[in-house]
Amino acid sequence: MSTFWIQNARIIDPVAKRDAVGDLYISDGKFVATLSATAKKRAKKIDATGLVACPGLIDVHVHFREPGQTHKETIATGSRAAAAGGFTTVVCMPNTAPVADNAGTIQLINDSVRRDAVVRVLPTGCITVGMKGEALAPIGSLKRAGVVAITDDGDCVQSNELMRRACEYAKMFDLPIMDHCQDHSMTVGAVMNEGVMSTRLGLRGWPNAAEDLIVARNAILSEHTGAHIHLQHISSRHSVDIIRRAKARGVKITAEATPHHIALTDESLATYDTHFKMNPPLRTEEDRRAIIAGLRDGTIDIIATDHAPHTDYEKDKEFDFAPNGILGLETALPVTLAVLVRQEKFKLPFVIDLMTRRPAQLLGLPAGTLAAGAAADLCLFNPNEDWTYNAKAGFSKSSNSPWHGATLTGRVKTTFVDGKIVFAQGKIL
Amino acid sequence: MPWTRRHLLTIEELSLAEIGQIHVTATAFKKILGRSVKKVPALRGKTIVNLFLEPSTRTRMAFDMAAKRLSADVISLDGASSSTTKGETLRDTAENIRALGADMIILRHAAAGSPLYLSKFLDIPVINAGDGAHEHPTQGLLDTFTMLEHLGSLKGRKVVILGDILFSRVARSNIHALTKLGAAVTLVGPSTLVPHWFTDLGVKVSHDLRSALADAEVVMLLRIQHERQSSGHFPSLGEYTSMFGLNKTRASWLNPKAIIMHPGPINRGVEIDSELADGDRSVILEQVTNGIAVRMAVLYLCSGGQPESVMPATA
Numbered sequence: 001m002s003t004f005w006i007q008n009a010r011i012i013d014p015v016a017k018r019d020a021v022g023d024l025y026i027s028d029g030k031f032v033a034t035l036s037a038t039a040k041k042r043a044k045k046i047d048a049t050g051l052v053a054c055p056g057l058i059d060v061h062v063h064f065r066e067p068g069q070t071h072k073e074t075i076a077t078g079s080r081a082a083a084a085g086g087f088t089t090v091v092c093m094p095n096t097a098p099v100a101d102n103a104g105t106i107q108l109i110n111d112s113v114r115r116d117a118v119v120r121v122l123p124t125g126c127i128t129v130g131m132k133g134e135a136l137a138p139i140g141s142l143k144r145a146g147v148v149a150i151t152d153d154g155d156c157v158q159s160n161e162l163m164r165r166a167c168e169y170a171k172m173f174d175l176p177i178m179d180h181c182q183d184h185s186m187t188v189g190a191v192m193n194e195g196v197m198s199t200r201l202g203l204r205g206w207p208n209a210a211e212d213l214i215v216a217r218n219a220i221l222s223e224h225t226g227a228h229i230h231l232q233h234i235s236s237r238h239s240v241d242i243i244r245r246a247k248a249r250g251v252k253i254t255a256e257a258t259p260h261h262i263a264l265t266d267e268s269l270a271t272y273d274t275h276f277k278m279n280p281p282l283r284t285e286e287d288r289r290a291i292i293a294g295l296r297d298g299t300i301d302i303i304a305t306d307h308a309p310h311t312d313y314e315k316d317k318e319f320d321f322a323p324n325g326i327l328g329l330e331t332a333l334p335v336t337l338a339v340l341v342r343q344e345k346f347k348l349p350f351v352i353d354l355m356t357r358r359p360a361q362l363l364g365l366p367a368g369t370l371a372a373g374a375a376a377d378l379c380l381f382n383p384n385e386d387w388t389y390n391a392k393a394g395f396s397k398s399s400n401s402p403w404h405g406a407t408l409t410g411r412v413k414t415t416f417v418d419g420k421i422v423f424a425q426g427k428i429l
Numbered sequence: 430m431p432w433t434r435r436h437l438l439t440i441e442e443l444s445l446a447e448i449g450q451i452h453v454t455a456t457a458f459k460k461i462l463g464r465s466v467k468k469v470p471a472l473r474g475k476t477i478v479n480l481f482l483e484p485s486t487r488t489r490m491a492f493d494m495a496a497k498r499l500s501a502d503v504i505s506l507d508g509a510s511s512s513t514t515k516g517e518t519l520r521d522t523a524e525n526i527r528a529l530g531a532d533m534i535i536l537r538h539a540a541a542g543s544p545l546y547l548s549k550f551l552d553i554p555v556i557n558a559g560d561g562a563h564e565h566p567t568q569g570l571l572d573t574f575t576m577l578e579h580l581g582s583l584k585g586r587k588v589v590i591l592g593d594i595l596f597s598r599v600a601r602s603n604i605h606a607l608t609k610l611g612a613a614v615t616l617v618g619p620s621t622l623v624p625h626w627f628t629d630l631g632v633k634v635s636h637d638l639r640s641a642l643a644d645a646e647v648v649m650l651l652r653i654q655h656e657r658q659s660s661g662h663f664p665s666l667g668e669y670t671s672m673f674g675l676n677k678t679r680a681s682w683l684n685p686k687a688i689i690m691h692p693g694p695i696n697r698g699v700e701i702d703s704e705l706a707d708g709d710r711s712v713i714l715e716q717v718t719n720g721i722a723v724r725m726a727v728l729y730l731c732s733g734g735q736p737e738s739v740m741p742a743t744a
Contacts, residue, residue: 195626196626196629198626199624199626199627199629199630200441200601200629200630201541201542201563202541202542202560202561202562202563202564202598202601203541203542203561203562203563204562271542271545272541272542272545272546313518316518316520317518317519317520318519318538318540318542318543318546319540319541319542319543319546320539320540320541320561321540
């Protein structure tokens with residue numbers, strides 16, 4: 001085990017509320033308060049002048065496509081993209097092939113993680129058998145197999161009765177339920193936000209109301225059952241309002257926003273570019289502003305990427321026929337910094353908090369801290385470095401990013417997991 | 430001003446001057462259609478492929494005929510006989526057609542934006558013959574061509590588009606053409622089929638037939654797409670007819686000289702009273718005839734022809 005002496009970094013630790021230039025020490029895979037004189041002599045020194053040192057980023061919403069869709073991504077490639085983006089813990093969704101609705105599939109995923117992953121990859125399991133929304137999956141066995149939450153991902157449970165029982169049942173195991181909030185009856189054939197742009201483009205619209213209704217349903221069910229429901233990728237301004245009011249009543253819901261929903265709007269769809277097609281869709285400037293306001297006042301708890309790889313040939317289709325989703329892990333930090341720090345003047349430690357301590361707390365993970373004794377998961381990044389993102393040369397197996405070719409500001413330099421360097425100088429080690 | 434566009438993808442992107450150029454060129458070609466020999470050699474040696482991945486009779490025949498009048502070789506391919514039913518992508522189908530030596534592709538497709546998509550990687554002209562609920566530019570051009578023949582100018586003239594606007598590419602292309610030509614456009618129909626978002630395109634939205642039709646000089650009816658009915662956009666065809674169908678009483682609210690238009694196919698007794706469809710104010714069949722002249726103009730211009738050279742070249 002190596003010993004590291006990281007010198008002269010701007011250390012941001014949201015847990016300790018620390019934001020100061022100083023040194024960090026890592027020994028035996030953990031952060032330590034200091035090193036002995038002899039250890040210092042032997043330590044690998046890293047000059048971090050001009051860099052921010054923060055806990056490794058945490059993303060509670062990624063799709064690593066394993067098992068079954070490994071032409072898009074694998075745990076090996078996805079975890080490398082995570083490391084390159086400064087993420088040290090990611091939570092992967094269960095919409096694999098087969099779906100992760102039983103302990104055996106979770107075991108399979110965990111085996112791949114142990115063998116192939118370069119960061120911590122935590123699985124989720126399905127709420128219902130086959131993600132069909134008809135009968136509860138073996139949630140207790142899933143928990144025992146190691147899932148950190150249950151979710152039916154894009155196949156939001158439509159039956160209120162079943163969702164109620166899932167809440168009651170999962171609460172027994174202290175398992176959060178993550179929900180992609182979408183009333184399917186209102187979004188048949190929908191491929192983008194319903195509004196002026198969908199009217200102009202002649203594309204089927206996905207109205208805000210289809211999200212708002214399920215967000216409201218979930219707030220009600222969480223209040224009714226006491227279960228923790230986490231609302232995924234909020235995209236609608238009305239949903240932000242519903243969450244704000246529910247939280248004010250003490251309802252146990254949490255919510256996430258993606259970098260793309262705070263950076264982009266449906267105006268980007270003018271040329272039918274499928275790299276702007278995702279679910280929930282990009283919405284209007286008003287919605288974008290409301291989500292940012294929600295992040296500012298704590299209504300929305302965290303940033304999560306919804307990293308959703310698809311191959312070039314799958315995305316290279318008529319807009320109606322292309323799959324939903326874009327990459328997120330390798331661009332999340334610079335895009336979030338651009339919107340929240342540089343445009344919206346959020347304080348940098350607050351934004352780091354949205355991507356570290358808070359997601360850890362949300363799932364009860366022992367991560368998101370630089371405290372002595374904690375596992376040394378660390379991200380070193382230069383907040384001011386400009387670089388051009390080439391998605392085709394990225395670490396993900398796919399390259400479906402709307403930021404391909406864009407100049408981004410803020411670049412991850414080094415990522416540590418368990419006190420080991422997994423990413424440095426643009427390479428996975 | 431020379432014509433520079435290679436593709437015709439939307440009317441939204443055309444300038445007023447370009448719409449004028451197409452109309453002028455169509456006027457010249459229309460004269461040819463009245464001759465005993467209706468053919469000119471303008472596109473001799475060119476191969477045009479009609480790639481119709483969604484059913485069509487009128488538009489496909491009109492494009493076919495327009496290309497033949499220009500002496501082009503035409504190959505028509507429909508959805509059922511194309512390899513898309515075997516899982517081939519649109520890109521691969523189009524690139525194969527290009528490799529076979531096509532000089533132009535005319536695309537009809539159920540997915541909005543697909544002609545733009547093709548135009549991004551094909552080095553031959555792409556003509557949009559209707560893409561989903563997005564645009565049907567040649568229809569908008571032939572409709573405004575027909576209106577101009579009757580009204581002279583469209584500036585400030587009251588035009589009503591009545592029917593299923595939400596799912597209509599014809600409506601969108603006409604909205605863009607008409608607003609560029611200065612017409613005052615009102616969209617009418619059930620609120621579920623005429624969402625208020627359309628006002629952003631510079632038109633009025635109304636659900637009151639009487640005030641909308643009052644003194645209108647053009648009323649364009651759009652087919653009620655029964656196939657969408659199951660999704661609950663309106664209760665029944667019967668109720669639609671009783672609330673929004675154009676009958677003689679309602680036609681009497683129009684300007685006495687008003688023309689009645691319909692892009693077809695018409696559903697007699699649903700959106701339009703059968704007698705009105707055949708009446709002397711109906712220009713429905715003129716639209717069809719003009720469709721050939723306008724499409725000849727589009728094929729000619731997008732193949733590199735210039736508006737002013739039509740007559741000398743064909744004299």
